[in-house]
Amino acid sequence: WPRSAAWTDGELRLGGIGVRELAARFGTPAYVLDEEEFLARCALWREALPDGEVHYGGKAFLCPEVVRWLEAAGLCLDVCTGGELAVAAAGGMDPARVVFHGNNKSVAELRRAVAWGVGCVVVDSFAEIERLAALAGEAGVRQRVMVRVTPGVAAHTHEFIATGGDDSKFGFSLNAGLAAEAVRRVLAAPSLELTGLHSHIGSQITDLGGFTLAARRMSGFLLAAEREHGVTIPRLDLGGGLGIVHRPGDPVPPGPAEVVAALREAVPARVRLAVEPGRSIAGPTTVALYEVGTVKEIPGVGTYVSVDGGMSDNPRPAMYGAAYTAILASRLSAAPPREVTVVGRHCESGDVLVRGLPLPADVRPGDLLAVPASGAYQRSMASNYNHVTRPPVVAVRDGSARVIVRRETEEDLLRLYS
Numbered sequence: 001w002p003r004s005a006a007w008t009d010g011e012l013r014l015g016g017i018g019v020r021e022l023a024a025r026f027g028t029p030a031y032v033l034d035e036e037e038f039l040a041r042c043a044l045w046r047e048a049l050p051d052g053e054v055h056y057g058g059k060a061f062l063c064p065e066v067v068r069w070l071e072a073a074g075l076c077l078d079v080c081t082g083g084e085l086a087v088a089a090a091g092g093m094d095p096a097r098v099v100f101h102g103n104n105k106s107v108a109e110l111r112r113a114v115a116w117g118v119g120c121v122v123v124d125s126f127a128e129i130e131r132l133a134a135l136a137g138e139a140g141v142r143q144r145v146m147v148r149v150t151p152g153v154a155a156h157t158h159e160f161i162a163t164g165g166d167d168s169k170f171g172f173s174l175n176a177g178l179a180a181e182a183v184r185r186v187l188a189a190p191s192l193e194l195t196g197l198h199s200h201i202g203s204q205i206t207d208l209g210g211f212t213l214a215a216r217r218m219s220g221f222l223l224a225a226e227r228e229h230g231v232t233i234p235r236l237d238l239g240g241g242l243g244i245v246h247r248p249g250d251p252v253p254p255g256p257a258e259v260v261a262a263l264r265e266a267v268p269a270r271v272r273l274a275v276e277p278g279r280s281i282a283g284p285t286t287v288a289l290y291e292v293g294t295v296k297e298i299p300g301v302g303t304y305v306s307v308d309g310g311m312s313d314n315p316r317p318a319m320y321g322a323a324y325t326a327i328l329a330s331r332l333s334a335a336p337p338r339e340v341t342v343v344g345r346h347c348e349s350g351d352v353l354v355r356g357l358p359l360p361a362d363v364r365p366g367d368l369l370a371v372p373a374s375g376a377y378q379r380s381m382a383s384n385y386n387h388v389t390r391p392p393v394v395a396v397r398d399g400s401a402r403v404i405v406r407r408e409t410e411e412d413l414l415r416l417y418s
């Protein structure tokens with residue numbers, strides 16, 4: 001729960017505002033984001049790495065207001081599409097503080113990034129090295145790049161979000177010798193400047209082992225490449241991936257300071273460290289609010305509690321088997337708990353938000369449920385499945401609330417059709 005979460009007058013309050021008032025003013029479902037929690041999490045990473053760079057992983061959750069918070073907190077930004085670049089520009093981000101990722105950036109995206117003056121492009125394939133060298137040459141600039149390396153580290157996480165193995169679609173394999181060849185080609189391109197090496201082993205990682213192993217392998221490779229070419233490679237970017245707690249009893253991941261200490265130990269002191277936390281900044285800041293619409297008891301089977309959102313605003317349970325929790329947030333209940341399945345409103349049985357959740361037995365239509373740790377990869381992965389409109393993001397702080405991403409309307413949806 002974000003630090004401002006508190007129970008008063010028989011309801012959950014976020015940023016000093018009761019959930020009943022939030023639901024009445026902004027509707028449900030809604031993502032309620034604790035602004036101070038977001039800034040505090042940025043500061044934790046910043047303080048853990050005062051002599052390095054913290055690039056917020058924009059894919060976790062991005063909008064122009066978030067970009068302004070990053071600027072204020074002294075963070076850089078990692079984007080991976082032209083769309084994320086556009087949001088960075090709309091939020092007034094200094095292009096020099098943006099790193100551009102992606103395994104298949106289009107020529108148009110690369111051209112735009114170079115023209116905008118993006119601080120660094122993380123090259124991901126031989127074709128891209130060639131394309132980027134040509135584009136930078138045409139533009140008459142020397143583009144700073146990092147080479148993305150897959151260090152052959154298996155992160156203990158869901159296979160869909162593990163990216164560090166030799167079989168990954170991302171980057172250049174270290175073990176297969178492709179990474180060494182990529183470094184050679186970048187150094188041979190006069191319009192490219194090699195400023196660092198990059199790796200990212202996966203996401204929602206809760207132990208230090210994988211990070212340390214990747215840091216060691218990447219340091220070894222950096223030193224070997226420096227020796228081979230007689231150059232200095234000033235920076236090592238070890239990506240994001242630190243996990244968060246969703247439910248009581250989940251493994252508690254280390255904090256930013258512990259992660260950085262472990263990386264620092266494995267990396268030569270003169271090398272500038274960079275990290276790209278996304279989830280560990282955005283995730284815990286946000287509570288998803290839903291209203292209960294129906295409660296269905298099936299004798300001998302169980303109880304379904306249906307809410308007014310579902311897999312369109314949180315696809316993670318269906319996609320990754322991610323486990324969440326929820327509480328009855330709009331009133332105190334003395335009823336004994338019973339296990340229910342919280343489901344969404346979509347037309348498929350896999351639309352489950354929480355399984356086996358103990359909720360007071362008197363939960364009824366009109367009640368509000370609150371799902372913590374909903375700030376990362378939820379609004380950013382939300383869809384319009386079944387033509388539902390995507391929920392707003394409401395930032396709360398010191399008793400005031402404002403919309404930083406508005407709710408989509410049916411007009412927004414209908415505008416697409418001819």
Ligand code: LLP
Pocket residue numbers: 057059060078101161200202203204239240241242276277278279280316320376377381
């Ligand atoms: N850097 C790179 C190059 C990445 O690919 C990612 C995430 C990050 C940084 C940020 O990682 P984080 O600190 O947020 O773990 N949709 C999935 C997560 C996909 C992560 C993709 N890359 C999910 O909902 O779990």
